Amino acid sequence: MQGKGIIKFFLVVMLIVTAVQYLYIIPTSSKEAEAEDFAQEQSGETEGEMYRAQRAYFLDSISDQEILKVPGFKSFTYQDLKAKQLNLGLDLKGGMSVVLQVDLKEFLFALSRKNKDDITLNKAIDQASQAQANAQDDFIALFATEWQKVRGDKKLASLFSSNDALREDININSSDAEVVRVLREKANETVQLTYDLLKKRIDQLGVVQPNVSLDADRDLILVELPGIENPARARTFLQAAANLEFFHVKRVDNAAINALVTLDQQLDRKAKIEAGRDSNYVEEKTVRYDTIYALDDLGNLTNEIASIDTTEEVQQTAGPLFSIFSPNTGNLGESVLGIAAEKDLEAVSELLESPEVARQFRDVVFRWEESPLPGAEGEAATDLYALYQLQMPRSGEALLTGEAITNTSSGPQPDGQIAVNLSMNSEGARTWARMTTEAANDNNRQVAILLDGRVVSAPRVNGPIPGGNTAITGNFNVQDATDLANILKVGRLPARTQIIQESIVGPSLGAANINSSIMALLIGFGLVLVFMLFYYGGAGIVSILALLLNLIFIFGALSSFGTVLTLPGIAGILLTIGMAVDANVIIYERIREELRAGKTERNAVTDGFSNSYSAIIDANVTTLLIAAVLAYFGLGPIKGFAVVLMVGVVSSVFTAVLVGRLIIEWWLDKGKSISFWTAPSQNLFSNVNIDWMGKRKLTYAISGVLIIASLASIFTKGFDLGVDFKGGYSYVVEFDQDVNSQDLRDALATPFGSEPTIKAVDSDNTFNIVTDYLVDQTGQIDGKEAQDVVLEALYTGVNSVVGGNLTLDAFGDLGADSGTHVTSVSKVGPTIADDIKRSAFWAGGIGLLLIFLYLLLRFNKWQYSLGAVAALFHDSIIVLGMFSFGWGLFGFNMEMDQAFIAAVLTVIGYSINDTVVVYDRIREYLNTYVSRGKTEVINAAVSSTVSRTIITSLTTMIVVLVLFLFGGSSIKGFAFALLVGILVGTYSSIFIATPIVHDLTDDLEAKSTTDVEKASPVKA
Known part of the structure; x- marks a missing residue:
């Protein structure tokens, strides 16, 4: 074998790199053992929520500490080392997974200088938002499409050219296409910045080995948080815009209350007119104010009751506003306009955005308090929220924002309250000093501090605050204050994010999945090893060494790539074991043929390997094509499955073909012999002589019945659509x-x-x-x-x-x-559900097209491509039909989800693998036995490969059957689809793909007569 030195070099390098990847586990395992001891000591438990929280706290506290130093190289923190190890997915470890969509609606309004009053712009944006729920295009593309529908004579440049940030790229004469291009560029920058800031936030969340990725084509951010204990806290980190604003509070006086009364009356008359009533109709309601709360020195409400009035009643006409909102009659302090129940906040806000408000309240913005009013001493908080009226500057923006914040921290105040401490830059410090000076000079007026549009604190200002340091208090506990400080430290997200898919797996379910998966992996691997020893004897030992080396390389490569290993990933490894055997089987069966033909052991090995390369390359390239399609179109676990499959295919070829040959030739060079069969297997499949093509009409009929039955079930009974497909x-x-x-x-x-x-x-x-x-x-x-x-x-x-x-x-x-x-x-929104359906359709279509083109290129005859694709359609329809027919009849989950689509595509890859091996031998025999009849040559070619077909199918069936029996409920449907697919794929390679090539190819005519024509094709 040429190039032994190169193969040895790469083998040594791969072993060293893999060993280093595994060595990273040692120091982290030591720290994790310390974390477990700490958690047990602090919680007094060996499991449970408190134990897990303490363990996570310990690991979070050491995440940035150096725990390994390599002399002359670099030092590694715990987080560095964990990042270099194989990540376990949520289904194996427990945790939370979300898909976030970056909301670009407000981004477009901001670029148009917040021109929300433009009817055409509003209509285009609203229609784009509606279309986004069922489209795969990005939001800017959808906006451009909808704009063309509603624009009339208006140009986009008229809305966006006035923005200073766009003047270098857009002018009043720019075409709509030019404006859309610029908007797309700005949107890409915003999405990327949102992604970068979100990653920094997640680092502050204290999750070990989070996985964050960006799908820039669809403005989606995929986040996996293994081991997360508090999903609500994680949602806050992922969705909070962290928009910090500072406003002057406008005092509530009689004029403000009278304006509210007038506003309510106007809204009442408007509602009656719209309802068809007489505008003079009066409906009275008694509004009663019982409890009056005291204020602290900062003007904030306390839970101390100042007085209770159970007799006085205020009689007034209740319009749309006052029926859900109680105005401040003097008992709620000078800054609160009124209160409303939690369920009515959105309705009150909508009423306060009506045109009538602008005539009653000028230069004012209304904002709700973040926390509800406290209850009486010893009682829980109420469900009532206070509404503040804030002074809006002429600029229409807050005087001071979070852009001025340079550092944050959290800790207790002298009065015991937990606060978030803020430090500002020089410009922010000057603005804050000016604001506090104005407030102090105006009878110690309050200043409101808002986070994402809610008032978190409204302190009364007793004097100027220079230096740019201040604190936010808002009934925080230690965890809330720490989280808020971390979020503010990273900064405001340039665009809001919205969760459109969410999945949470409990740690107990994850542990059960790990145990069942490891058992399936060990049993499947062990059975394959036993079979290889039984069937191939000494060569079986070489295949076992190659398989072990293959597994070592697979796990090492996945660790270095930072791949997340999930249940489908475990399935991919098991499938890889089965398919890795295929390369050994192809080689060993060819060597056995050469030995039966009378060649020496050395020549049989040399020719056996050389004559096997074509079939091995073709079979594995088609599998790689399917895996690449899955990797491109798949989301989350399916993408991980595809990566595992690709790594496994490459590693299998390297270990089975190159390393395996290296071992065998090294053994022969030592003057020793190696067996390729055992006594029971020596003559199995050696004299197969079946008229395969003579049975094609029968098999066509059988397949026709199966396809018709499958289609009947698909179109009548349908499928058990999983949440992935219907939301x-x-x-x-x-x-x-x-x-x-x-x-x-x-x-x-x-x-x-x-x-x-x-x-x-x-x-x-x-x-x-x-x-x-x-x-x-x-x-x-x-x-x-x-x-x-x-x-x-x-x-x-x-x-x-x-x-x-x-x-x-x-x-x-x-x-x-x-x-x-x-x-x-798990939650799957309609956007993701439609996206998955389209991805599944495109993945299947493109996969089949790539296979058709590859076979056309490789075999140079369209008949081969057509036969293979027809067989793949045959296999896919029957697998689909079995899932439709078996839904509700079998005792396990048979829903159609992403994992099922991955299974179907894997079946396609496996089936084409089998078909290509048969095709390769047919091509070889057609070129060798040119004077024999077509049917005779094709029958001989199929007979010569039937041993490889049966053995490969058997070994793959073994590992998939183990996966089906021991892999756990969440992967049974996946394994069942593979089982059906392997059976049908093996059948279709011989009885569908090959007969189609036979029927579409002209009879061969003799070109020459040679001695080789008289030899048995099986022994070639």
């Missing part, structure tokens, strides 16, 4: 008692508003519950996040089924190890 919330709930699925479905119908989809998971009393309840809701509902409202509805139904003894906190604890509780939850 919605998906919960896995583990019960501690026997539960009937129909009872559960009936109990959830009322809180969800419709019956959810409920499927039993293969473990006892565990159900997957899917609902589209509130999946389109992006904002808050009565002050709560939509996902919290959905969880409460789920809790209500489940609690009624189990006897009413659940608490919401215990039910929603994903880390719980007992009791009825949620073990995982």
Whole structure:
């Protein structure tokens, strides 16, 4: 073998690099052991929420400490070393995964100088937002499309050329296309900056090995936070804009209250007229103010009750505003305009944005307080929020913003309150000194500090504050203050982010997945090793060494790439083991043929390897094409599966073909012999002589029946569409008692508003519950996040089924190890669902096209490409039909999701792998036996490869069957699709792809007669 030196060099380099990757584990494992001891000491537990929190705290505290120093090279922190190790995905470790969409609506308004009053611009942006829910294009492209529909004679340049930041790129004469190009460039910069700042924020969150990636083509940011214990806290980090603003508070006086009364009356008359009533119709309501709270020295409300008035009543006409908003009659201090219940905040805000407000309140902006009013001493907080009226400067922007903040910290104040301390730059310090001076000189007026449009603090200013240092207090606990300080330290996001997909997996479910996956990996690998020893004898030992080396290289490469290993990734490794055997089988079967033909052992090895390269290259290139398509179109775990598959294919070829040959020739050079069979396997498949093509009409009929049955099931019964394809919330709930699925479905119908989809998971009393309840809701509902409202509805139904003894906190604890509780939850919005459907369609179509073109290039005949693609359609339809037919009949989850699409594409890759090996031998025999009849030559070619086909299918079936039996419920459907696909793919290579080539190819005519024509094709 030429180039032995190069192969040895690369082998040594790869071994060294891989060894270094594994050595990184030692120092981090030591620190993690310390973290476990610390957590156990602090919590007194060996598991549970407190234990996990203390462990995470310890690891967070040492994340930037040096724990390894390589002399003469560099030092490594814990975070550095963890980044160089193989990351476990959420399904193996537990944690949270989200897909964030960067919201560019406000970005466009800002570039147009906040021209929200332009009707045409508003219409184009609104229509683009609606289209985004079902489109794969980016927002700017959608905006450009919608603008062309509504623009009339208006040009985009008229809206954007007045912005100073765009004047170098846009003028009043710029075309719409030029403006869109500039907007796209600015949008790309904004998305990239949002992504960069978000990564810095996540670093402050204290999560070990977070995974953050940007899909710039669709303005999406994918975030995985393994081991996260508090999803609500993570959502705040990911979505908070961190827009810090400082305003003067405008005092509330009689004029302001009278303006409110006038406003309410105007709104009342307007509503009556719109409703068709007489404008003089009067509906009275009694408004009662009972509790009067005292104010502290800073003018903030306290929980101290100043007085209680239970008799005095204020009688007034209640219009649309006063029916949901109570004005300040003097008992709420001088800065609060009034109060409203949490559920009414959005409605009050909408009324205060009506045109009538501008006539009653000039240069004023209304903002709600962040926290609700405190309750009486010893009682919980109320659900009432205070509304402030703030003085809006003529510029229309806050006098001071977070751009001036240079540093932040958190800590207790002298009065015991936890505060966020701010330091400002020189310009900010001057502005803050001027603001506080003006406030102090105006009878110690209050200054409001806003975060993302909510008042977090409104201190009364007793004197100027020079130096640019101040503190924010707002009923923070230590964790809240620390988080806010970290968010403000990173800075304001240039664009808001919105969660459109979310998945949370509890640590107990992750641990179960790890255990089942490791068992599947070990059993599958062990069975393959036993088979190779049984069938190939001494050569089987070489294949075992190559497989072990293959696994070592795969895990080392995945670690160096920073790949996240998920359940589909484990499946990819198992599949790689099966497919790695394929290269050995192709080589060894060819060597066995050469030995049977009477060649010496050395010549048989040399010719066997040389004659195998073509089939191995073709088979693995087609698999790489499918993996590349998956990597491009897949999201999250599917992309990880594709990366594992690509790494596995490359590593398998290197170890099986090059290293394997190196080992065998080294052994032969020592003068020793090596066997390629055992006594039971020596003559298996050696004299196959079957008229394969004579049975093609029968197999065509069988395939036709299977395809018709599959299509009938697909179009009548359909599929169990998973949440990936239809959107919605998906919960896995583990019960501690026997539960009937129909009872559960009936109990959830009322809180969800419709019956959810409920499927039993293969473990006892565990159900997957899917609902589209509130999946389109992006904002808050009565002050709560939509996902919290959905969880409460789920809790209500489940609690009624189990006897009413659940608490919401215990039910929603994903880390719980007992009791009825949620073990995982995921949310897929319609944008992602449509995106996945389109990606699946394009992945399948492009995969088939690439295979067609490659085979056309490789075999130079369109008949081969057509036969292969027809076989792939045949395989895909039957697999789809089995999933449609088996839905609800088999005792495991058969929903169509991303993993299923990955399985179908993998089946395509496997099937084409098998087909290409057969094609390669057909091409060889057609060129060798040119005087024989077409049917005879093709039959001989298929017979010569049937041993490889059966053995490869058998070994791959072994590992996939183990995956199906031991891989856990979340991957059973994936494994089942592979099992069906392997069976059908093996069948179609012989009975569909090859017969099509036979029927579409003209009969061969003899070109010459040679001695080789008389030799048996099987022994060639």
